Structure formats: C-alpha cells, structure tokens
Amino acid sequence: MELRIGQCRIPLGRILPRRFLAVILLVGTAVAALGAPSALAAKSLVGKKAPNFVRTGLNGARLDLKNYRGKVVLLNFWATWCAPCQIEMPIFAAWQRQDGPQGLQIIGISMDDGPTPVRKLLSKMKLTYPVAMGDAHLGELYGGVLGLPLTYLIDRNGIVRARFQGETDPKIIEKQLKLLLLRR
Amino acid sequence: MKVHVLRAGTIVLLAVFVCSFASAQISTPSDNSAFSIPKAQLIQPAELSRLLHTSGADKPLILQVGSRVLFTEAHIAGAEYAGPGSQPEGLQKLQSRVAPLSRKTLIVLYCGCCPWNRCPNIAPAIRLLHTLGFTRAKALYLADNFGTDWAEKGYPVERGR
Numbered sequence: 001m002e003l004r005i006g007q008c009r010i011p012l013g014r015i016l017p018r019r020f021l022a023v024i025l026l027v028g029t030a031v032a033a034l035g036a037p038s039a040l041a042a043k044s045l046v047g048k049k050a051p052n053f054v055r056t057g058l059n060g061a062r063l064d065l066k067n068y069r070g071k072v073v074l075l076n077f078w079a080t081w082c083a084p085c086q087i088e089m090p091i092f093a094a095w096q097r098q099d100g101p102q103g104l105q106i107i108g109i110s111m112d113d114g115p116t117p118v119r120k121l122l123s124k125m126k127l128t129y130p131v132a133m134g135d136a137h138l139g140e141l142y143g144g145v146l147g148l149p150l151t152y153l154i155d156r157n158g159i160v161r162a163r164f165q166g167e168t169d170p171k172i173i174e175k176q177l178k179l180l181l182l183r184r
Numbered sequence: 185m186k187v188h189v190l191r192a193g194t195i196v197l198l199a200v201f202v203c204s205f206a207s208a209q210i211s212t213p214s215d216n217s218a219f220s221i222p223k224a225q226l227i228q229p230a231e232l233s234r235l236l237h238t239s240g241a242d243k244p245l246i247l248q249v250g251s252r253v254l255f256t257e258a259h260i261a262g263a264e265y266a267g268p269g270s271q272p273e274g275l276q277k278l279q280s281r282v283a284p285l286s287r288k289t290l291i292v293l294y295c296g297c298c299p300w301n302r303c304p305n306i307a308p309a310i311r312l313l314h315t316l317g318f319t320r321a322k323a324l325y326l327a328d329n330f331g332t333d334w335a336e337k338g339y340p341v342e343r344g345r
Contacts, residue, residue: 081304084302136256136257146257147298147330
C-alpha cells in the first residue's frame with residue numbers, strides 16, 4: 001500500500017503497522033463522508049411522483065418517462081461544459097451495462113443551449129443509455145435545474161427516491177441505486 | 185512497540201507535509217480555473233443581495249456568463265445574459281455589451297453552472313473585463329451552484345428572457 005500526494009509516493013506498508021493504517025483509513029473515510037456534498041438534502045420532489053416528460057432522444061427514438069415504469073430510473077441532468085458531469089457519464093454507462101438486466105434504466109438530459117456540442121461529445125463517448133435535450137421547462141418541472149450535475153433516482157413505481165446535486169461520490173449514488181434495484 | 189509506531193507516524197506526517205507543500209508549489213490554478221480569480225475581485229452572495237436591497241446604493245450591472253438554458257430557468261433579478269465565458273463568441277458578446285460603459289461601472293458577473301472549482305466560464309469572463317479596464321468588475325462567488333447558493337437562499341430571482 002502506498003500514499004500518493006502530487007508526485008510523491010510514500011510506501012505506507014513498509015513504514016506503518018497494519019493496525020495503525022486501519023485507523024488512518026477509518027478516520028480518512030469518516031472525514032471524507034462528512035465533507036461530501038449534501039447528496040441527500042431533502043428536496044420537494046423526493047417522495048413524490050416523478051413528473052412525466054416526453055422527448056425525442058438524440059438517437060431519434062421517442063423517450064417517454066412513463067414507459068420506464070417497472071424499472072429503476074437514474075435521471076441525469078448534464079451538459080457538455082460541465083466537467084464533473086463528464087466524469088460521471090462513463091460510470092453511468094458501465095452501470096447501465098451491468099445492471100440493465102436487473103431493471104436499471106439511465107436517462108441523460110442535456111441542458112446545453114443546443115444539440116450540436118452534445119452530438120459531438122456523444123460521438124466520442126460510448127454511452128449505453130438514451131440522451132435527450134432538456135430546456136428550462138423540463139428543468140422547472142424537476143424543481144429547478146440551477147446547477148449541474150443533478151441526478152434523480154426514481155423507483156419502479158415512478159416515485160422520486162433521491163436527488164444528488166453537484167459533484168457526488170458515485171459510490172453514494174450506487175449504494176442507493178442497488179437498494180432500489182433490490183425492491184420489486 | 186509504541187515508540188516504533190509513534191516514530192513511524194511522525195515520519196509519515198512529515199512526508200505528507202513535505203509532499204503537500206511541494207504539490208502546492210507545483211500546481212497553481214490554471215488560467216481558466218475560478219480559483220485563479222483574485223479575492224479582491226470576488227463578491228459574496230450576501231454582499232450583492234445587500235447592495236440590491238439598499239436604496240441609494242450604487243446598483244451593479246449584473247451579467248450571467250454561463251448557460252442560456254439555466255438563465256431562462258432562473259437568474260438574479262435584473263441580470264442580463266451575456267453568453268458563456270468559456271466560448272469565444274460568449275466573450276465577444278460580453279465585450280460588446282460593456283463596450284459603451286464607463287470603465288468605472290460596477291459590474292457583477294456570475295455563472296453558477298457547476299461547483300466553483302469546476303466552472304469554465306467565470307474566470308475567462310472576469311479576466312476579460314479587467315483587461316478592458318473595468319476596475320470595479322466583480323465575480324459572484326457561488327461555491328456550489330446558482331440554485332444552492334442564490335435561489336434557495338431566498339435572494340431575488342427572475343425567470344425567462
């Protein structure tokens with residue numbers, strides 16, 4: 001085990017006993033959790049029926065949220081100018097591949113001002129889920145998309161179960177997602 | 185055993201300190217990072233809100249330099265859309281908007297599209313204004329985003345346009 005800070009590498013395993021390392025890891029995890037973004041902040045939509053919307057995806061297919069009833073939906077608002085969004089998207093694509101058969105459906109909504117940069121970016125990313133363009137109306141429908149990334153988890157009954165605003169540790173989202181997937 | 189652990193701990197702490205210091209020296213914020221904006225050029229949300237509510241105060245020209253879609257959803261009351269600061273056409277639009285103004289005009293730029301350290305728009309935009317000689321141009325510090333740090337705090341917002 002080694003600690004990396006900038007360009008330095010510290011071989012912890014050689015210097016410290018395992019118990020001491022375990023304590024450091026525990027304290028570090030606790031500090032990281034405390035400093036994490038308020039992913040579970042109570043928002044008005046959580047616990048309510050997810051507002052339905054119909055869009056034409058950038059692949060030309062019709063995207064109607066209510067057609068995904070029975071699946072767990074991860075609804076991700078993003079944009080090409082949002083750096084943390086682009087960190088999340090390949091992770092979401094992997095989850096779609098992995099958990100799609102268990103009933104996961106990821107939907108991307110781009111809040112870009114137009115589709116041109118979105119198409120350009122999507123041609124480079126191998127996404128495994130549909131993406132449609134959003135707008136101010138859809139943003140308002142979802143309680144105001146006034147900062148990105150923004151992700152909602154919607155259960156199999158169409159109820160919003162979580163809202164993650166800002167740069168969020170994917171493990172936090174995944175943990176809730178897995179719980180929802182277990183519920184039939 | 186205790187002495188051994190303490191000594192090892194001290195070595196690690198010293199190494200961490202030295203490496204952190206070295207990293208800080210190597211990694212300075214890039215030109216487009218909002219962290220590159222000098223503190224003197226920042227204005228806090230509470231301070232701007234006070235300015236907007238104080239009668240007789242010098243009212244700033246407020247320009248949003250981020251996403252048009254997010255601006256249409258909600259923006260600071262009285263603000264104008266000036267184009268994304270990360271794009272050449274956005275900077276051109278901003279330059280045209282401020283061209284007829286006195287260089288002493290109080291201007292507040294804001295974006296709030298993403299967390300402050302990730303915003304691609306605010307730093308190029310504020311840098312442009314200072315390059316043009318707008319000595320009273322300020323960047324509104326929105327730590328997380330416009331929704332969390334302005335709208336949800338009850339500061340004045342408008343929709344549309």
